[in-house]
Amino acid sequence: MRKIHVVTQKEAVDEQKLAGCTAVVIDVFLATSTIAFLLTNNYEPIYTVKDSEHALALASWLEEPYILLGETRGKCIEGFQYPDPCLIKFVQEKKAAIICSTNGTRAIESAKKAKILYISSLVNGHKVAEHISMQTDDSSIVLICAGNDDRFSMEDFVGAGQIIDRLLKGEEYALSDAAKLARDTYLSSSAISFRNLLDCETASLLRSFEFENSMDLVIEHHEKVEVVPIFKGNKVVQELLPTGERST
Numbered sequence: 001m002r003k004i005h006v007v008t009q010k011e012a013v014d015e016q017k018l019a020g021c022t023a024v025v026i027d028v029f030l031a032t033s034t035i036a037f038l039l040t041n042n043y044e045p046i047y048t049v050k051d052s053e054h055a056l057a058l059a060s061w062l063e064e065p066y067i068l069l070g071e072t073r074g075k076c077i078e079g080f081q082y083p084d085p086c087l088i089k090f091v092q093e094k095k096a097a098i099i100c101s102t103n104g105t106r107a108i109e110s111a112k113k114a115k116i117l118y119i120s121s122l123v124n125g126h127k128v129a130e131h132i133s134m135q136t137d138d139s140s141i142v143l144i145c146a147g148n149d150d151r152f153s154m155e156d157f158v159g160a161g162q163i164i165d166r167l168l169k170g171e172e173y174a175l176s177d178a179a180k181l182a183r184d185t186y187l188s189s190s191a192i193s194f195r196n197l198l199d200c201e202t203a204s205l206l207r208s209f210e211f212e213n214s215m216d217l218v219i220e221h222h223e224k225v226e227v228v229p230i231f232k233g234n235k236v237v238q239e240l241l242p243t244g245e246r247s248t
Contacts, residue, residue: 003140004167006160006178009147010107022139023114024128026121026159027146029202030083030211031104032229033121033218034069035236037085039227043067043097045235048105052077055100066096073102073149074205084214103153107146108231115139119229119236122159122194126223129166131239141173143182154185154200161186162223194219 007013010025026032038046047062049055052070059068070080081087083099099105111117116139120128132141143163145156161182167173168183175183189196197203203215228239 001172001174002138003174003176004164004179005140005142005176006157006182007142007144008152008157008178009145009150010103010110011147011150013107013110013144015110015113018111018114018142020139021114021142022116022118022132022135023111023142023144024118024120024132024160024163025104025107025111025144025146026125026156027101027104027107028121028155028159028197028218029153029200029206030085030214030218031099031101031146032119033123034083034085034088034099035104035119035229036121036124036225036227037088038097038099039229039236039238040225041088041090042094043088043091044094045096045237046229047096047098047235048108048231049098049100050106050109051100052080055080055098058098062096062098064096065093066098068098070100071102074209082211084211086213086217102149103146107144108236111144112231114142117231118239119231120159120163121218122162123218123221123223123225124227124229125159125162126166127226127228129163131228132163133167133170141167143179148202148205151201153202155197155202157182158186158189158194158197194222
């Protein structure tokens, strides 16, 4: 029976233990939600880096068209578009994206040694769970909550619970204590349409920077974004189905 573990913040990740695991990084407000919206709006590949210095270094040699998105501790970075999903518009011609953030992209950085690495949020967690359920191996599943600058984040824990709840609808898994609690937390939050997430610590921070609409957008798009972001070759792309078709 496959095991499901939940790491409640990126700082607790043991990179060496991820080597044979399927990992999922979750940063609901906002980085992994933004990544899902970027993919569905024809931005691909997506390069995730830990800070603006690395983003600018990557941009200096990238030859393909791109957009540059980033924030630090919730604040805008000069020369970068804020990684707000409300600001992402569909582009006719595919374009790359470079994104850095205080928590989400750093969490991805910490999880790169995983056997398989998915990116998830409340908007697309159902699709990520679907793809995990199609795996034929017995690797442990590690759900990594990005957290909030070395602190626990309720919204990421709820996002982890979403994946667990979806997986359990198909078969049995061995859950860690944190995984059991994450699922219960997701079900409780879902029952009240995730209104409690608007009172979480990250929500207060985003509200102070006038990004409340971003949180509303994420909640309104619960399980409505049909993409499966996967980290391959040092970039995030859409996962391919076994037939070779894109996830839709």
